[in-house]
Amino acid sequence: MIDIQRIRDNPGEITEGAARKKSPADIKGVTELDAKRREIIREVEQLKSKRNASSQEIAKLKKEKKDAEALIAEMKQTSDMIKELDDKLAEIEKQQQYLMERIPNMPHESVPRGASEKDNAVVSEWGEVPAFDFKLKDHMELGIALDIIDFSRGAKVSGAGFPVLKGKGALLERALINFFLDTHTNKNGYTEVFPPFLVNKESAYGTGQLPKSEDQMYYINEDELFCIPTSEVPVTNLHRDEILDAAKLPINYCAYSACFRREAGSYGKDTKGFLRVHQFNKVELVKFVEPEKSYEEHEKLRGHAEGILKALNLKYRVLLLCDADMSFAAAKCYDLEVWAPAENKYLEVSSCSNFEDFQARRMNIRFRGKSSDKPRLVHTLNGSGLATARIIVAILENYQTALGTVIVPEVLRPYMGGLAEITAG
Numbered sequence: 001m002i003d004i005q006r007i008r009d010n011p012g013e014i015t016e017g018a019a020r021k022k023s024p025a026d027i028k029g030v031t032e033l034d035a036k037r038r039e040i041i042r043e044v045e046q047l048k049s050k051r052n053a054s055s056q057e058i059a060k061l062k063k064e065k066k067d068a069e070a071l072i073a074e075m076k077q078t079s080d081m082i083k084e085l086d087d088k089l090a091e092i093e094k095q096q097q098y099l100m101e102r103i104p105n106m107p108h109e110s111v112p113r114g115a116s117e118k119d120n121a122v123v124s125e126w127g128e129v130p131a132f133d134f135k136l137k138d139h140m141e142l143g144i145a146l147d148i149i150d151f152s153r154g155a156k157v158s159g160a161g162f163p164v165l166k167g168k169g170a171l172l173e174r175a176l177i178n179f180f181l182d183t184h185t186n187k188n189g190y191t192e193v194f195p196p197f198l199v200n201k202e203s204a205y206g207t208g209q210l211p212k213s214e215d216q217m218y219y220i221n222e223d224e225l226f227c228i229p230t231s232e233v234p235v236t237n238l239h240r241d242e243i244l245d246a247a248k249l250p251i252n253y254c255a256y257s258a259c260f261r262r263e264a265g266s267y268g269k270d271t272k273g274f275l276r277v278h279q280f281n282k283v284e285l286v287k288f289v290e291p292e293k294s295y296e297e298h299e300k301l302r303g304h305a306e307g308i309l310k311a312l313n314l315k316y317r318v319l320l321l322c323d324a325d326m327s328f329a330a331a332k333c334y335d336l337e338v339w340a341p342a343e344n345k346y347l348e349v350s351s352c353s354n355f356e357d358f359q360a361r362r363m364n365i366r367f368r369g370k371s372s373d374k375p376r377l378v379h380t381l382n383g384s385g386l387a388t389a390r391i392i393v394a395i396l397e398n399y400q401t402a403l404g405t406v407i408v409p410e411v412l413r414p415y416m417g418g419l420a421e422i423t424a425g
Helices: 004-009 011-020 027-063 069-100 139-145 151-157 168-187 201-206 232-239 291-311 358-363 389-398 410-416
Strands: 121-126 191-193 225-227 243-245 251-260 279-289 316-320 332-340 345-354 366-368 379-387
Touching: 004 011, 004 027, 011 027, 027 069, 121 291, 139 151, 139 389, 168 191, 168 251, 168 279, 168 291, 168 379, 168 389, 168 410, 201 225, 201 232, 201 358, 232 251, 232 279, 232 358, 232 379, 279 291, 291 316, 291 332, 291 345, 291 379, 316 345, 332 379, 332 389, 345 389, 358 379, 379 389
Parallel strands: 191 251, 243 366
Antiparallel strands: 121 316, 251 279, 279 379, 316 332, 332 345, 345 379
């Protein structure tokens, strides 16, 4: 949520920022409603002052045993006017809230301008593209031949986009999750949490999924619960309506969860195999930080996600997203993309975002140093550390052999009982 004072002071800037993010918002409507709201508040305050004065005068008249009926009638009329204005104010505030909820976060000054994802900036690359002297198989061919991924039975059980991992494939998935968690907790200083996979509307609203992306979420109508698209949602909401101790910042959490996304509107995109699925596993990193250290912590977060890719020895690149390609709630975002040789392209495996105080204002998450200090909004950050589905694609395709087997990255072998190569059978 954008601060209303910022909108009052810079309506043109907010209008431009929303347009840059391809989320046009009715800033004029917000400011007009805000002006009406403040005018009504002034009227109500004046009427309440008048009513208070009348109340005192009535008490005085009664004490003096004088007729106060005319003043009582006038005071009732004033009270009725206050009630009418309060009802009008509530409706205006509802309309204003509706419009403000649809204003995206503003792009940070370092975010490049652009029209689409084609304008994202490559800020760094790491690793070498592996050389092969045999015909490559893609992850679907390898998964089926090695009997570790079952797309058809997953579709039979749930539908397209719900693949089944089995045998050494399931073991690889579990190894990745445990490796990610161990790295972030033991090496990078995050506290692990295991959150619910279903959240209420308040939680989905707090992180910005509602109302903007409701069509992308699975909803359980009877219980009014949403399946989480990422553990960012429950983890960031852990501190909703709390005042944090500044001495304990930054607070760093990591969490494994299954993630559920409808992928509405994905027609025409590459949806084969593991490239775009409705359910996948991910380890998420979430930070609560002081505003002054926000972007320093953003770079650390990105480095922690990159460290996983380096440990897996996978070729990757880092993109700084342009304004038009950023999410609704982000002020700045890096995407990490890993090279998949059989797909002959990079695949996104992590987004590392700084939301500044956008989410915190929605969730009322503040911090305070001394007890006498006024509470301030924290900055929230998150990033995938990492999602497993496309990492499995990258491992299968980068580590495949001429015999159709797949070499297990060294860092994963302790998590797979020492297994060094995935073979059929």
